[in-house]
Amino acid sequence: MIAVVDRLGQKVFENFNYSWKLFLMTYLSFRSALVGRNQGWRTLYGVVSAQIYFTGWQAMPLIVFLAAGTGAIISLQAVMQMTFLGGVDAIGQFMVMIVLREVGPLLTALIVVARSGTAVASELGSMQVNKEMDALRTMGINPLSYVIFPRIVGGVISVLCLAFYFVLFAALAGATVCRVIKGMPFDVYFTSISQAADFGDVFVFFLKNMIGGLIIFSVCCHQGMQVERSPHEIPQVTTKAVVNSTVYILGFYMFLTCYYYLEYVTSIGLPL
Amino acid sequence: MKKIAIESMQFKKVTMSFHECEILQNCDFVFPMNQNCRIVFKNDREKFFFYHSMTQLVGIEKGQYLINGVNVPDLSFEEFLGYRLSIGFGFSTRGLLHNQTLRQNLELPLRFHKLFSGSELKDWMETCVEYFDLHDALDKRPAEVSTNSQKCTLILRAFIGQPELIFLDTPELMLSTKLQANLLQMIDDHRKHYNLKHVFFSTYDEQFSDCLSDQNIILNHKRLNKVEVNKKLRIAL
Numbered sequence: 001m002i003a004v005v006d007r008l009g010q011k012v013f014e015n016f017n018y019s020w021k022l023f024l025m026t027y028l029s030f031r032s033a034l035v036g037r038n039q040g041w042r043t044l045y046g047v048v049s050a051q052i053y054f055t056g057w058q059a060m061p062l063i064v065f066l067a068a069g070t071g072a073i074i075s076l077q078a079v080m081q082m083t084f085l086g087g088v089d090a091i092g093q094f095m096v097m098i099v100l101r102e103v104g105p106l107l108t109a110l111i112v113v114a115r116s117g118t119a120v121a122s123e124l125g126s127m128q129v130n131k132e133m134d135a136l137r138t139m140g141i142n143p144l145s146y147v148i149f150p151r152i153v154g155g156v157i158s159v160l161c162l163a164f165y166f167v168l169f170a171a172l173a174g175a176t177v178c179r180v181i182k183g184m185p186f187d188v189y190f191t192s193i194s195q196a197a198d199f200g201d202v203f204v205f206f207l208k209n210m211i212g213g214l215i216i217f218s219v220c221c222h223q224g225m226q227v228e229r230s231p232h233e234i235p236q237v238t239t240k241a242v243v244n245s246t247v248y249i250l251g252f253y254m255f256l257t258c259y260y261y262l263e264y265v266t267s268i269g270l271p272l
Numbered sequence: 273m274k275k276i277a278i279e280s281m282q283f284k285k286v287t288m289s290f291h292e293c294e295i296l297q298n299c300d301f302v303f304p305m306n307q308n309c310r311i312v313f314k315n316d317r318e319k320f321f322f323y324h325s326m327t328q329l330v331g332i333e334k335g336q337y338l339i340n341g342v343n344v345p346d347l348s349f350e351e352f353l354g355y356r357l358s359i360g361f362g363f364s365t366r367g368l369l370h371n372q373t374l375r376q377n378l379e380l381p382l383r384f385h386k387l388f389s390g391s392e393l394k395d396w397m398e399t400c401v402e403y404f405d406l407h408d409a410l411d412k413r414p415a416e417v418s419t420n421s422q423k424c425t426l427i428l429r430a431f432i433g434q435p436e437l438i439f440l441d442t443p444e445l446m447l448s449t450k451l452q453a454n455l456l457q458m459i460d461d462h463r464k465h466y467n468l469k470h471v472f473f474s475t476y477d478e479q480f481s482d483c484l485s486d487q488n489i490i491l492n493h494k495r496l497n498k499v500e501v502n503k504k505l506r507i508a509l
Contacts, residue, residue: 032349130368130370132367132369132370134367135429139381139429140273142349
């Protein structure tokens with residue numbers, strides 16, 4: 001029994017240690033980029049733009065396709081169930097609840113982890129093996145500010161934009177389904193959505209995607225930097241990057257949903 | 273950030289280990305300045321770790337590594353930057369940024385630290401590239417050029433910031449006799465016209481060493497020792 005508790009304690013300690021290292025790396029990368037004013041901002045701007053291009057722009061077709069499919073499926077199911085139960089007009093509320101609050105940020109995050117998180121982890125891993133990080137240091141360029149910081153910033157901006165487009169295209173697909181199946185006019189559908197969404201939803205949406213992007217790119221950069229000497233370590237750290245960032249993302253989204261929406265339910269006096 | 277002139281380098285009771293293998297033990301050593309010094313290692317592991325310690329890529333285990341009397345392992349990255357800009361390091365093989373062209377690799381430190389303005393940078397690049405005739409390969413990525421061109425870029429990158437002190441890890445490797453002669457010419461020109469004062473290099477090529485070395489530093493029995501070179505024997509490539 002004590003051995004089980006010991007192992008559990010060790011795991012918890014390891015996870016805290018890992019989270020602390022992530023936080024420290026992210027903090028130091030922002031500090032070195034923002035405080036070390038001797039560097040050329042234009043050079044950093046170039047790396048941030050490249051990251052936004054690879055993570056944001058190149059993922060757009062996939063996000064649009066996935067968003068349209070998801071929006072269509074969800075609205076189709078919602079319309080069918082609501083026809084049985086009555087209240088098809090509440091479709092807006094349903095879409096906001098499912099897509100804006102939960103599915104949009106989550107699917108976007110998973111797509112970014114799978115596409116760009118793996119790319120960043122393996123790129124940084126191969127940079128470590130090829131001594132590119134050492135080369136940067138010898139040139140007086142801190143990899144934390146030149147490599148990590150732009151990836152995190154570019155990643156956060158990309159996740160935010162992709163999630164916005166996801167919600168937009170999911171809503172459009174939902175509107176099309178409602179129009180085709182129930183003959184619901186577009187203005188009724190979009191009015192229903194706008195009435196259902198409040199400032200809190202938008203705030204949580206921004207928070208989820210910003211922190212989500214930060215988590216994904218911090219974890220993936222950290223894992224990439226863990227490669228020491230051999231190329232055989234690269235696939236290992238890439239796998240770990242995917243697993244760890246997915247776990248962290250799910251944990252954070254679950255925490256935020258519980259904290260914000262359960263708090264809301266209890267604040268208006270309803271029992272859980 | 274301004275470059276800091278490098279006047280002296282010294283080890284005080286330095287112990288260095290690499291993967292539990294001791295390389296230096298309580299070593300006291302004053303590095304000879306204003307010379308071309310060859311450092312002789314028994315193996316690549318010693319060489320790798322020694323250069324990485326000298327350029328502050330890894331820390332020493334014990335003792336003090338003093339530059340101008342300042343113990344540099346105590347300095348943060350930002351505090352060491354002034355010294356770092358005065359130090360060039362020519363990697364033996366790896367170290368080029370693979371997602372950038374050779375030109376971008378060479379220009380990166382100059383642009384990042386704003387060492388040259390636009391037209392100055394172009395002229396300076398032209399001057400440097402001339403030594404190894406890299407014009408054709410300059411706008412290609414490292415994977416698209418020969419290892420010979422990669423090596424030339426690695427060497428050029430050490431010189432590009434007009435440093436005072438240069439560490440060159442087997443600079444003659446993969447270079448033809450003509451390119452080796454150009455490298456020697458470049459070192460001479462940098463000494464005469466730019467800021468270069470101190471050169472530390474390692475090589476397995478005795479002929480190349482004879483052409484360049486003023487003094488040998490030998491790492492033996494976990495200590496560094498100076499050995500004078502008979503300059504009369506110096507030959508030209």
